[in-house]
Amino acid sequence: MVSIFLLNEEKTQTIAQRLESAYQECEIISKNASSSFYRSFRHLPSVKRKAVNALYAFCRRVDDIVDGDWLPNIDLSFLNEEAERRIEELSVIHDTEPANKEPGHTNRVKALLWFRMNLDKIETGEQIDEPIFLALADSVNRFAIDLVHLRDLVSGMEDDLYKINYQNFEDLRQYCYRAASTVGLCLVEIYGYDDPNARRHAVEMGKYLQMVNVLRDIQEDLDRGRVYLPLEEMAKFGISKIDLHDEKLPQTEGWQEFMRHYLDHVLAHRKNAIGLLSLLDKDSRYSPSLMCAAYDAILEEAMRRNGDVLTRRLKMGLYRKLQFALGMIRKPRINLFSGNL
Known part of the structure; x- marks a missing residue:
């Protein structure tokens, strides 16, 4: 006769093995x-x-x-x-x-x-x-982790099943919240924190990262019929949705002015987001810091190109890729570029 304790032990091991797998x-x-x-x-x-x-x-x-x-x-x-x-x-x-x-x-x-x-x-x-x-x-x-955040994420992704046309920055921020800030609110629970302000900074971090993603993925999104850039804001600078397919657009004054305007909003969210890192548990700070540094590098590249995110996909330069691969973090130079566009 097999001991019930052995059966329970085998069952426990099976559950543990399934979880590990x-x-x-x-x-x-x-x-x-x-x-x-x-x-x-x-x-x-x-x-x-x-x-x-x-x-x-x-x-x-x-x-x-x-x-x-x-x-x-x-x-x-x-x-x-x-x-x-x-x-x-x-x-x-x-x-x-x-x-x-x-x-x-x-x-x-x-x-x-x-x-x-x-x-x-x-x-x-x-x-x-x-x-x-x-x-x-x-x-x-x-x-x-509060599952409401993951349900909000799914709702945000459902938006992408339709042709996206956001009108203003508030529309874009709402999307960024559901697509990215929701994830940040889950991540901070894993990273750990004592100050509840960490959650507020996590929301801002999500908006910062997602607004950079909009620039990085703009060509791919256009091919999918998605335009995340706020149309009313573009119109203020004489730019229409159709103009985004014009290869000469990045060289126009209107586009460069719009990009200054857009990046001002991105940098405002970054300023509010960066306070998150020091509030996290010490054993968890390095990973989000590294991720933030990677996005800073992408943003710097957009600035270096004078706002041309349409001609070719934004990506880190070779030197920054090597830094990231080696786990090196340096203080970003974004403040030096803020007036260059």
Whole structure:
């Protein structure tokens, strides 16, 4: 007769092994999706690094779903009716056509609904089998992450299923909050802090990073029919949405003036965001500092180009890439460039 204690021990080991395997899968997703971010995570203590990888894997897959680069390999037909209702709701909210043809649009909506469903399972403590959500559930319970932030993230990504046309900076900030600040509010719980002001700075950090992403990814987003730059603000400088496809636009005075205007807003968010780093637990400061330095370098490159983010994709120069790869952080020179555009 097998001892019940041995059976319980085997069951416990199996659960532990499944969880470890789930975290390993999240690590692979993080490593394959962004080697730069993955390198920044490696400086965290093990338990925090695993949680960040789980969070990143969740966010990566949500982004991949929206971009059409990945869908869960399961039958989601049981979500057909709910997807129809959600599509009707989104059509009313956005008052525009989807960015993708069918069945691609519906498949993306169903996949995001499935992600929401798994967040509900985490909240209610139901059994979870998918590795990403298994690891995420453990991280959420370990670090008291509020799932409302991840639901807001999914809502923000749903915006990208439609042709994006933001009118002003407030519209853009709302998107940046849902697409990035929500993630920051989860990350600070993993990093650890004592001063509640860390959450406010995390919101600003998300807006800073996402507004830089808008510049970095502008060509790819234009190809997908997405324009994140605020149209009313561009119009003040004589620039229309159609003008963004004009290869001569970056050399015009109107564009350079608009870029000064845009970068002033970016730098304002950066100024409010940078206070986050000193409020985090000491064992967690290096990783977000490294990430911030990488985005500072991208922003500097936009300034060095005199605002030309349309001709070619923004990226770090070779020297800065080497610095980042070696884990070197220097004080950014952004203040020296603020008057150059």
